[in-house]
Amino acid sequence: MATTSGMTPGQVVQHYLDTFFKKDVERTLDCLTDDVVWKVQGAPDVPTIGVQLGKEEVRAWMTLFPANFEPLAFHIERIFESGDQAVITGHFKHRILSTGKEFESDFAAICSVRDGKVSTYNFIEDSYGLWRAFQPDSVRQQIA
Template sequence: MADNVKLIRDCFDAFGRGDPGFIVARVAKDVDWRHAGGPEIPYGGAYKGRDGVGDFFTKIGAAVDVLTWEPKHVLPAGDEVVAIGHWTGKAKPTGRTFAADWAMVFGVRNGEITSFRVVEDTARVAAAFR
């Protein structure tokens, strides 16, 4: 379980330094990656496989300037890792900023991320894109 937590912490570090390729290399070929959000959040939706996760990060990079990235707790839960944190960003299309707490659940098997779910205040994020 400690290895699973390290995997997710390493991925959070990679996101913080702007290295999504590091994360994509650590997802399973058949990963099920989902981000809540309606049509106003350009990167919301369901993504499948490594190419899908790469597309997810491309969309975030095109849509948001990440201002702060603060993972706070990363906890083992069997074959899953649960994390909570906070981030702030600026929606590139509008220049508006947002701040949101988040909770993430990662499925992990054989050292690879097999699933991802996030819950955050999507209303705050969506408002920044209006």
Template sequence: MNNSENSIKVVQDYFKAFQNGDIDNVLNLFHDNCLIVSVKDQEREKEQLHGTYRTKEEATQFIANIINLFNTKEFVVERVVGNENVVFANGKFTHEVKATGKLFVSDWTQLSIIEDNKIKEYRFYEDSAAFVIASEA
């Protein structure tokens, strides 16, 4: 398996673990010194989903925020492509916002940089305006 194929497999394993509810394996796929940017690269409150997370410990908070905010109705991975250690993925999802019961529907794009067979850098982009609307009571 070449470097590109290996990097793609790490990201595919991440999606598979998440879809199977295997949160321990999801977290295991993050590098100890990872960087996660959810929509915007800025500081955030602990329970706030969008913003910057650093380290595997904060990756745990990132996953907890997703689980605490949403009931996922559909999560589709349309493609995963990579070159060396850089992997792009995209798709669409439908989440029910737990606090409001409203649906949050969005296309998404993810950039991952793989190091030591782990996700070292993770950037996830979605329709944040749709999230705000679905979160309003």
């Protein structure tokens, strides 16, 4: 595992994201503190939305992501740092596996870092657009 001891908070979070997209769950979990507070905001009926407390809850979430999403693109545009916190902004595009629809959004990840690991993670995206991408065409036409 790459050492994160000399990294800035933004570099620690970028390392976490890079590891996540390599689909190595154990190495990804190693990037988090044991008591991580990990949140993705949005509609509660989207399977990957919610708050996860601790590595074991994040591990369970990590089985939901590949079952629901095919990542097509993920780009970090900016990293802002202040003390032990980092905000990363960028853009991504995923395919929703249950509907075949593509969903893309700007994002912000608001994070805190402790001892070279991510201790809080708050991912903000176009949650309404994500919810719509999960809806079958018949439902999407009714709400359009």
